[in-house]
Amino acid sequence: MKEKELRRSMSVFPIGTVMKLTDLTARQIRYYEEQDLIHTERNEGNRRMYSLNDIDVLLEIKDYLTDGLNMAGIKRIYEMQEKEKLSFQNSTHQLTDHDVRRILYDEIVSQSGMIGKSKDSFQSGGPRL
Template sequence: MKTEEASYRDKKVMSIGIVKELTGLSERQIRYYEKRQLLFPERTSTGIRKYSFSDVERLMDIADKIEEGVQTKEIRHELARREEKNRNKTNEIRNRMLQGQLNAHFHSRNY
């Protein structure tokens, strides 16, 4: 069920107008955060930006940090560290699962 939640949260389906309403940010602010590489919306074939629920959460987090006086450069570095940590955690889980599958496969062959 967690994977279904993640996929729905990460689907880029909302227009900038909806994101603006959900976050209380202006289109200018949202585009600025994209320009500063804090956010990565998808573009339709006609160039319309599409955002996900994860993007909305990220924007809310960014807005809070900006309000606290954190610079966009610092936020970008923090987001990069967080993403690297998540990648490492995912790889560690994947490796443990593979090791478990290998152990189960070879253990079952011995009986």
């Protein structure tokens, strides 16, 4: 499965394709990058090039935003995931990535300013994982 991973992380899509695939505007995509939610590669001509993984992240971000999270919240989620990834090395991990995302997500949602928002906009059990 190593080759598939590699393919999924190859930066091969220009922003125009990503716009269509994610239904985000270039403005939005660049803004999320500016906010450090994604880290985009550039080609020799300074054009942003995206991987399948990048597109997954953008779709995740869309979901989080739909659920009422803001940039700061989403960023924290990814930061925590990052930490988990690191501590993953010297400890057997009882928690799957799935678990971690769910836990962090619930934490963020219950902690951030979600007062006055309809609870209906939440699917039970957290984001699409």
